[in-house]
Amino acid sequence: TFAKVDRAFPSSQVCSACGFRDGPKPLHVREWMCGECGTVHDRDHNAARNVLFEGRRIVAAGRAETLNACGAPVRRAHVPAQ
Template sequence: MFCEYKATRRGRKFVKVARDFPSSQICSDCGFRDGPKPLHIREWTCDNCNTRHDRDWNAGRNIKYEGRRMLAATAPSTPGPGARRPVTATVNACGAHVRPGNSPAARTTPTLVGRKQEPTRSG
């Protein structure tokens, strides 16, 4: 459970792939299942796409793909285009609250080059 601990610590998701998943029998490029191979065969060529595979690298890629597939199957569906997003309060860099929506920006008067201009006060 070391991997699960590390994933949780780093804020990632951990998915356990079935023990009997045929990771070394499937071509990671085209998905063709070639069947079981003896353990002494460390490299093999896919009969379908002629890609040469290292047994361990190929199995690692297949396990990664299967984990991602399982994770995508359990993920909640995302809202479609045009879905309304919840309005949340935001805070600007100074810590003041900013209201969402179309609010006019504060206007400032331009400063003249080389002169210091005092801000105008209304009252």
């Protein structure tokens, strides 16, 4: 079991092109246009890109943690950039 996340990441609310937070949308909205830059997004593809970017940001900041088999937090070893 992983640690509880305090806040949900708004992956489907943020434009992956410019970062503008467009706000929540009903689940039936599968495609939307960014109100800031005009990019048209597929909801799932945009969310996946945002999750990837956020994961990379967290790893680069050195804050990526996982749990071991006993549920204790484990910080990954530092790996130098190639």
